[in-house]
Amino acid sequence: MSETLINIRGVTKKYASSDVAPVAALNGVDLEIYRGEFVVITGASGSGKSTLLNLLGLLDDPTSGEIQFNGQNIHTLNEMEKNRFRLETISFVFQFFNLIDNYTAAENISFQLELQGMDHQEARKKAIETLRYLQLEGKADLYPQNLSGGEQQRVAIGRALAKDSLVIIADEPTAHLDSRNAQIVMDILRHINTTFKRTIILVTHEPNQAEQADRQIIIHDGRVSAIKVPDTKESQTIQISLK
Numbered sequence: 001m002s003e004t005l006i007n008i009r010g011v012t013k014k015y016a017s018s019d020v021a022p023v024a025a026l027n028g029v030d031l032e033i034y035r036g037e038f039v040v041i042t043g044a045s046g047s048g049k050s051t052l053l054n055l056l057g058l059l060d061d062p063t064s065g066e067i068q069f070n071g072q073n074i075h076t077l078n079e080m081e082k083n084r085f086r087l088e089t090i091s092f093v094f095q096f097f098n099l100i101d102n103y104t105a106a107e108n109i110s111f112q113l114e115l116q117g118m119d120h121q122e123a124r125k126k127a128i129e130t131l132r133y134l135q136l137e138g139k140a141d142l143y144p145q146n147l148s149g150g151e152q153q154r155v156a157i158g159r160a161l162a163k164d165s166l167v168i169i170a171d172e173p174t175a176h177l178d179s180r181n182a183q184i185v186m187d188i189l190r191h192i193n194t195t196f197k198r199t200i201i202l203v204t205h206e207p208n209q210a211e212q213a214d215r216q217i218i219i220h221d222g223r224v225s226a227i228k229v230p231d232t233k234e235s236q237t238i239q240i241s242l243k
Helices: 049-056 079-089 105-115 120-133 149-162 179-196
Strands: 004-015 023-034 038-042 064-069 090-094 167-171 199-203 215-220 223-228
Touching: 004 049, 023 049, 023 199, 023 223, 038 049, 038 179, 049 167, 049 199, 079 090, 090 149, 105 120, 105 149, 120 149, 149 179, 167 179, 179 199
Parallel strands: 038 199, 038 215, 090 167, 167 199
Antiparallel strands: 004 023, 004 064, 215 223
């Protein structure tokens, strides 16, 4: 039996408005996410996908309900505890890459490790090892403006991978990539999932990407409307071709 990592029970999220009743972005979400699985969340714009990711990433709090991580209600933590939890447990990959312009590719990875208390030299070493895994070792000392969009997103994934976090949350990470680079990103994420046993939660609008997940969670009007297991899943051993 799969081990539950994240347990979402009765979660609602309402946003106040000055002229109308509060708007419910999420309305009674119940969902379990299992340790080591690759979950894709899909749904129309405005369905509540990004709101759910923000709650899972401790970037916002639910109006009601609870989210348990390893049995702990994470939204009862104070702000300092939340910051520490995010730093140690969750990594983020965003659609706009969010790299620091005046940091090299290696520095964009190593600074996160130093925030966790790693020595500067050790952080640099691990950053280079991560870039080597992503076949970007030769780009280590280049700045983001000297990298292609696909390379920037691979650096962003490297930043998430190097932290050794249990969960990687990816919010439409291929939205600004062409189809070739989008598939490279999906292959890398799947390889990280199967090789390093990281739980990955990804939001996408792309049906072909949803088919590559272990489960597809469909959100409609703030609720989980369906959960699908793709008929054909990728092999547990993913061969990455980045050239």
